[in-house]
Amino acid sequence: MSKVLVSDSIDQAGIDILSQVATVDVKLGLKPAELIEIIGEYDALMIRSSTRVTQEIIEAGTQLKIIGRAGVGVDNVDVPAATRRGIVVVNSPEGNTIAAAEHALAMILALSRHIPDANASVKRGAWDRNSFVGAEVYKKTLGVVGLGKIGSHVAAVAKTMGMKLLAYDPFISTDRAEQLGCQLVELDLLFQQADYITLHIPKTPETTHLINATTLAKMKPTARIINCARGGIIDEVALAAALKAGKIGGAALDVFESEPLGESELRSLGKEVILTPHLGASTAEAQVNVAIDVAEQIRDVLLGLPARSAVNIPGLGPDVLEELKPYMQLAETLGNLVGQLAGGRVEVLNIRLQGELATNKSQPLVVAALKGLLYQALRERVNYVNASIEAKERGIRVIETRDASIRDYAGTLHLEATGTLGTHSVTGALLGEREIHLTDVDGFPINVPPSKYMLFTLHRDMPGIIGKLGSLLGSFNVNIASMQVGRKIVRGDAVMALSIDDPLPEGILNEIIKVPGIRDAYTVTL
Numbered sequence: 001m002s003k004v005l006v007s008d009s010i011d012q013a014g015i016d017i018l019s020q021v022a023t024v025d026v027k028l029g030l031k032p033a034e035l036i037e038i039i040g041e042y043d044a045l046m047i048r049s050s051t052r053v054t055q056e057i058i059e060a061g062t063q064l065k066i067i068g069r070a071g072v073g074v075d076n077v078d079v080p081a082a083t084r085r086g087i088v089v090v091n092s093p094e095g096n097t098i099a100a101a102e103h104a105l106a107m108i109l110a111l112s113r114h115i116p117d118a119n120a121s122v123k124r125g126a127w128d129r130n131s132f133v134g135a136e137v138y139k140k141t142l143g144v145v146g147l148g149k150i151g152s153h154v155a156a157v158a159k160t161m162g163m164k165l166l167a168y169d170p171f172i173s174t175d176r177a178e179q180l181g182c183q184l185v186e187l188d189l190l191f192q193q194a195d196y197i198t199l200h201i202p203k204t205p206e207t208t209h210l211i212n213a214t215t216l217a218k219m220k221p222t223a224r225i226i227n228c229a230r231g232g233i234i235d236e237v238a239l240a241a242a243l244k245a246g247k248i249g250g251a252a253l254d255v256f257e258s259e260p261l262g263e264s265e266l267r268s269l270g271k272e273v274i275l276t277p278h279l280g281a282s283t284a285e286a287q288v289n290v291a292i293d294v295a296e297q298i299r300d301v302l303l304g305l306p307a308r309s310a311v312n313i314p315g316l317g318p319d320v321l322e323e324l325k326p327y328m329q330l331a332e333t334l335g336n337l338v339g340q341l342a343g344g345r346v347e348v349l350n351i352r353l354q355g356e357l358a359t360n361k362s363q364p365l366v367v368a369a370l371k372g373l374l375y376q377a378l379r380e381r382v383n384y385v386n387a388s389i390e391a392k393e394r395g396i397r398v399i400e401t402r403d404a405s406i407r408d409y410a411g412t413l414h415l416e417a418t419g420t421l422g423t424h425s426v427t428g429a430l431l432g433e434r435e436i437h438l439t440d441v442d443g444f445p446i447n448v449p450p451s452k453y454m455l456f457t458l459h460r461d462m463p464g465i466i467g468k469l470g471s472l473l474g475s476f477n478v479n480i481a482s483m484q485v486g487r488k489i490v491r492g493d494a495v496m497a498l499s500i501d502d503p504l505p506e507g508i509l510n511e512i513i514k515v516p517g518i519r520d521a522y523t524v525t526l
């Protein structure tokens with residue numbers, strides 16, 4: 001049975017799902033060295049934001065197949081290191097969207113009405129109504145930086161509170177911003193005009209210290225800034241200095257450059273600052289959502305199925321996956337077949353996506369074809385995550401062509417592999433919704449479903465050749481399940497595709513190519 005390590009606190013709903021297929025160990029608060037010591041036993045690791053999954057941990061995880069992040073941000077995982085090792089990294093892109101957005105909205109209101117400090121004052125026994133006079137958000141300007149899932153929800157709710165909305169997001173269209181009631185503006189204008197600035201962007205090299213002494217100086221002296229996105233987007237030293245000097249009006253932070261927050265000037269500031277310990281996703285509802293979402297994906301991957309929200313398998317979103325699943329199986333089978341026909345080291349793989357496959361969405365088929373191609377060399381070590389990297393490292397040049405014209409089938413896939421031993425090609429399509437058919441081998445039309453053991457011959461189409469081959473196989477006790485000849489002209493060159501019940505015995509290929517008329521023979525296991 002597989003083993004899963006849960007190293008951050010995860011809702012029981014997720015543990016229950018994992019327990020259906022694996023032994024689950026929950027070990028919270030492990031130090032990096034402790035994690036390195038035990039990770040080698042586990043097939044999967046499930047985390048939130050507290051566990052840092054470094055390259056060292058990934059390398060020690062020799063059995064790891066998947067790292068599941070029960071939340072959105074995977075910045076605590078060395079994703080490139082996982083990708084190189086063929087480990088799938090999955091997250092829950094939407095499970096905590098509402099929770100994080102509501103936390104940002106709560107911060108906006110709490111900051112405006114000094115709720116944390118007023119509450120603390122009453123609890124201390126005081127009744128001070130004069131120190132906590134607040135400000136209304138109604139008719140104030142909210143600047144939303146990052147109009148993605150969380151930013152959009154914040155904008156929608158803020159609109160209903162009567163706020164005027166500015167937004168900055170270079171990857172969002174004006175139309176989308178307008179639908180949300182936001183005016184898309186440049187960042188400087190947002191800084192200058194906003195009464196509240198709320199950050200909903202990932203931490204990237206471009207967004208690190210986006211809020212710094214220079215940008216803080218552009219804001220209104222009454223501006224309040226809210227960060228429920230990622231620590232490090234704000235330069236905390238510059239922020240504390242700006243707050244102390246009264247250059248801005250307030251700040252509410254849920255995330256910090258270093259977590260847990262250590263010594264910080266921010267702690268010493270008054271009611272103009274609210275600090276929460278990374279609570280954005282901490283609602284009962286969000287925790288159930290993310291735990292189920294990620295546990296289901298871990299379960300699927302442990303059962304050999306693809307994951308719906310893998311961050312390191314390009315283009316493999318849930319909708320695309322559903323649509324492409326049968327074609328991915330086709331691509332993988334053809335890749336495996338052409339790799340075996342080509343033998344030797346493949347240097348160039350030409351992939352032609354025809355008909356309904358000739359869309360941008362079909363990128364995962366290229367990955368699936370490479371996975372199939374590399375299977376003979378790497379076996380279980382190649383997967384959708386590392387197939388492209390492995391191919392690149394082996395110097396395999398991939399040439400993709402797309403042709404939207406529809407021929408005999410709605411969509412066909414043609415692979416041609418050129419290597420040290422020559423060039424071979426295969427074409428395949430789906431019959432009905434999912435039945436794979438080989439429709440061409442080395443340019444000769446055939447129509448056969450692939451089977452586990454196959455024999456292909458290149459021969460001259462002439463009387464008696466099929467009988468001779470049949471007798472030869474019979475003399476080696478090989479049972480033929482089906483046989484088909486593909487030819488372009490009568491008595492010209494032809495290809496024979498045989499499905500056989502067992503692997504060919506050693507040495508028989510040499511006997512086959514001695515049969516007069518047979519030029520080449522290839523045995524394949526799919």
Ligand SMILES: NC(=O)c1ccc[n+]([C@@H]2O[C@H](COP(=O)([O-])OP(=O)(O)OC[C@H]3O[C@@H](n4cnc5c(N)ncnc54)[C@H](O)[C@@H]3O)[C@@H](O)[C@H]2O)c1
Pocket residue numbers: 072073093096097100145146147148149150151168169170171172200201202203206207228229230254255278279280281282
């Ligand atoms: N505090 C928490 O507990 C908590 C919970 C959930 C998510 N988060 C964080 O919130 C952030 C937003 O999450 P989301 O789910 O909305 O992500 P998302 O991917 O849906 O949205 C991010 C948006 O930022 C935009 N963006 C990227 N780079 C930008 C840049 N340089 N300038 C402006 N916009 C840029 C993108 O176009 C996108 O629209 C992430 O950092 C996530 O990790 C925090």
Ligand SMILES: O=C(O)[C@H](O)COP(=O)(O)O
Pocket residue numbers: 048049050070071072073074096278279280281282
């Ligand atoms: O990226 C996220 O999903 C949030 O930062 C939540 O982090 P958490 O799972 O540690 O609460």
